[in-house]
Amino acid sequence: MRGGRSAAEYVTCRATVRRLLADFLGSEPADVPLGRRPCPGCGSVDHGPPAVLTPGGGPLLSISHSAGLGMLALSDAPVGVDVEAFRDVPVAELAVAALTPAERNIVLDAPEPHRTGLFLRCWTRKEAVLKAVGIGVTASLTALETKADRPGPVKVTTGPAHSVAATWWVTDLSVPHGWTASLASPTAGGRTITVQAL
Template sequence: MATYLEIPVGEIVLGRKPCPGCGSADHGPPALLGPGTPRDLSISHSAGLAMLAAAPFPVGIDTEAVRDIPVANISGNVLTPRERLSVLAEPEGIARTKAFLRCWTRKEAVLKAVGIGIVTDLTLLETRAWSEGPAEVTVDALVAPSTWRVADVPVPEGWAAALALPAAAGRDVTVRHL
């Protein structure tokens, strides 16, 4: 990260930005607090895979390890009706779990980019994970922008990952393995 930001390692100060909902720094999104840089950060880790997204605009990243998840039992609480239909159309087992995690990581990436995390009704956030390629997702949130572009991130077998950035950013994403 120090090389990318062109900042000596000893000068990097990580912390949190204020929560866009309530203003508290106790649970706001991760932030690069010093030295001054125009970069926003998002961090995610799951079962041995860690990811960091840095951009000159709000960004969100999420990764999840593929594992046994009771998809049929929890999908009604976190997926939109169309997402649920798509996920439950997959055969039980790994295919269904991967479809669920594709929706989940997209949702969490968008909410991290917005800066609010999972404090909203996830059944209202549709990620269009059933279609190939990036999707535009609109969030009814307290902060701008409200429309985000979310896409899957290539990761090793055994994980799912997604990245969200403002739809207006109009930039391609570079993934670097460190």
């Protein structure tokens, strides 16, 4: 269940997304049919990726928000965006479930505050890829190697455990101090992707 502050942030983020999509589509915010695409893993529309449900199909989109900063990504191809606020994270506890062995070595060997920053970089990269795949954080995070010590773009490969095998290019986004964000797309360039802070 969402806390009051989190629920208010969610509502504000969705209202802003609807307004931006209306500008993009040339319509009124109330006329933007937001919904979900079927989940590629199970076919359910209850938890599939967000979508503009227009008869001709709209842009593919991804939405993320964390502690006062939201991000919207629009593209003509699958796209994923994730943003996380810097905060106290039990990195050592989460590392086994969320990081590959190579990532664990890099992250756990780093001194604070770099350790938390590297962990959140891994997390946003993984979540951006899984959002682009369309399944979100429902599959094994330890199967995605995000090369935590390298600036983006980096190549991340998904396998059968993630519903679809594909190569994704993940870029670190420029965001205000206090957050980290990543964008995943199927190619390193050539696609039109619009990213908007909310």
